[in-house]
Amino acid sequence: MNNFYIKATADSPEVNFDFDNHILHIAGEAYPENAVKFFYPIITNLNNYLQATSEREIAVNFHLIYFNSASTKMLHSIFGLLNKNAQSNMNHIVVNWHHDEEDDTVLEFCMELKEDFHWLEFITIGTISAH
């Protein structure tokens, strides 16, 4: 399966889905003009990979520092997709959730996802911001 890569821009994140090694990485900021349009190819590629994958260890490395409201909705859908797949295809999906210690919003979103999606394992990793 082809790996999937999108370069970061001022308003959109870096996405690096290394499907061969089962490592899914997303980092940066997400406030594109049209979140549905931006996330569509990401979700399509992820879905194809998940359909073809079972009984694997999958790591999701989440490094987003800011996402706007429309992107939050899309991220919720992505984690819903992962959750469903963890159950149906018996994949063990670990989400490494990196967040700024001073920023409650990113951590709170993780807590909400944890409540909604029981088949995913979330590990929160706090980092101290530079300032």
Place this chain on the structure above:
Amino acid sequence: MQLDVFSVFCETADHKGILFYYSGNLSQNVVAAMGDALKLRLEEWGAKGGMARKLFSGFIEMMQNAVQYSPGYPDPSGDKIGTIAISKHYDKHYIVCGNLIKKENIFRIQEKLEALKNMSLEEIKLAYRTQLKNEDHDKDALSKGAGLGFLTLARDSSEPMEYMITDVLDHAELAVFFLKTTI
């Protein structure tokens, strides 16, 4: 503009605690460029992680609302225009935004904002969670996002959001919508 007028303008802005001000054309490119500038300024002011994040988030939500929903100015160029300011008074920060709306959308906006005014933070967070999981939102033909914009702004505002709607001279179909949040 006379330099002495401009000098007074700058001094007044400074005196009133205006940290950031923009008035002009709005597009996603302008929002992204201003976002970068704002981030640098927030660092300069020493805004802490949570505060900086909320100011940046409020700024983006308001600006993207304006880009998504405001009609173009009828003359001369048809560009979307808007105004935004971030100010500080003691330990409180305010974000204020003004942009054009269609008069036909006033009721929809008022309904949403009046409901939020009377909600506690807990209720706002619950409404946010419900909307986040709402699979039927696609059916809302007027919404161009996730239906989470005002809820996100309300969640981050330490005081109820204020808004004001005024007429536009010579354009009966338009109004100016002003919104204010407190961080």
